Amino acid sequence: MKLRELDLNLLLVLHELLAQGSASKAAESLGMSQPAVSNSLNRLRKMLGDDLFLRTSKGLTPTRFAEHLNEPIAHALRVILDSVNAVSIFDPATSNRNFNVALTDVGEIYFLPALMQLLSKAGAGITINSVRNTAVNLRDEMESGRIDLAIGLLPDLDFGFFQRKLFSQQYVCLFRRGHPFETLGCTREGFEAAEHVSVLAEGTGYSAIEAMLDRARVKRNVKLHVPNFVAVGYILQSTDMVAIVPAAYARRAFGTETLATAPCPIDIPEISINVLWHAQNHRDAGNQWLRQLIYEHFAAQEQ
Template identity: 35%
Template sequence: MDTKRLDLNLLQTLEALLEEGNVTRAAARLHLSQPAVSAQLARLRAQFGDPLLIPAPRGMRPTAKAEALLAPLRDALRQVRDMLASHQDFDPATAHMTLNIACTDYAQAVAVIPLLRRLREAAPGIRVAVRNLEPARLLAQTERGEVDLALISPDCAPDSLHARFLFDDRYVLIGRHGHPALQGEVTLEHYLTLEHVVVSLGTGDFSTTVDAALAERGVARRVALSAASFLLVPEIVAQTDCVALLPERLALACRERVQLRECPFPLRRFDVAMAWHERSHGHPGLCWLRGELAGLMGAEV
């Protein structure tokens, strides 16, 4: 192969084509027209002497040579990107970029909203795209650059990702104002007589780690509703006689609608960290954003 005829744009197109398996999606990712990407694919096929992508029932699938190229291609492009990023001066006030964050709605409320307020003041050209946290897919998403930063429990973060502590939190009991069962001390025995709302993100389960902790004590609570969103829970509790355990940072933001009480049995505090891939580790803009978020959350910068 004559490497003098191979430019960086072609390699980036090859990476997008192999990862997307579809010319249209690759074109959208690269902000190019479909005919332009098709023309670049033709040049790549000529230079590598291989079809690289062949038709499949859903889009296109890579050839054996293309599959062998993908890993070293990713590594080479990451090194080039990191090298270019490390030599760029980053000015938040004039920067234009998109930060892709994966997190739960709880983390959106307590971390992303404060970050967005900060960005509107210091970096108005930085946009934030929030997507649902999917721990099972997170490593692949960060490898492909679909997620720049994840807000996640350290125990759930893939070991190969960089991670940094942001804050810790604890669960408190919430109920509606004037709830007749929350006027005096809430004992464990009293707690078990109430109907409860739990959060089960996307699974609909009625049992959580709290129920496991109660089972160790030989008791169980009555779960009336399994919600798919943390943010929905205060509204449900405010309009019913159900109660719920909610992270304190989120509960405090809702105290006009609900009252907060101590959990009647001990529960461990939990940590929230931010996690990111090596490919974005040295990016100056993302480094700045991670530092800002850590500062907002009270973590040591």
């Protein structure tokens, strides 16, 4: 007999019959009807080529073959049950685990300084590997389990993924201290007349903002295109250019001494920044711990 020919549900019935010594008691224990137990026993007899139980003056008595199967089947069922019910334990204080987290450059600037401080207190042996979400096939990497979490606006990660909202993201105009916008305010007329730095951050929520401005036919005098946010603050400090940036990024990445912000005169909808993980890691204890740590800190920070 091969394993694929064996109905494991029938072994559970056999185990209960051996334990209870009665078809009626076995049926009650299994939540089955007595005829269903009898039917299962008949199938077992045909499958194993043995009577398994005989009716004697003492009631239902197992054959020697059934008694021989008793302990191996009980052991196998215990192993299966323990494996299914096993809860993995993750202790950050003793763990040396490395977590791969997908982030944009804005995400690195905003999340990593605070996250590393949290980890230094929670578990000195834990390390983080930041993966740029546009540099890999993010869906494939998360489905395979090679990337533990992703943070940001990632609408392409839908089927098979879980997500939890951290906060809503607003966009503001960023410019140097002493810029006319600081005293006169940022009107639409002034916004359209100003020189702009445009960030071409493909694969991120910011690219959707750029597309929205284009569809709305907002006039902008774009003098510089950059692929990410890394140099934006430095450029704005020494020019009269302005840039549209996430408000949380502006607060976290730049001090108030050299740069200032103003509400954007163009109606830009808020977007949700989420922490995402694949079903592959949904029950992983380390993954659960890290995403809860991120949620508790960063969701509270933006409330």
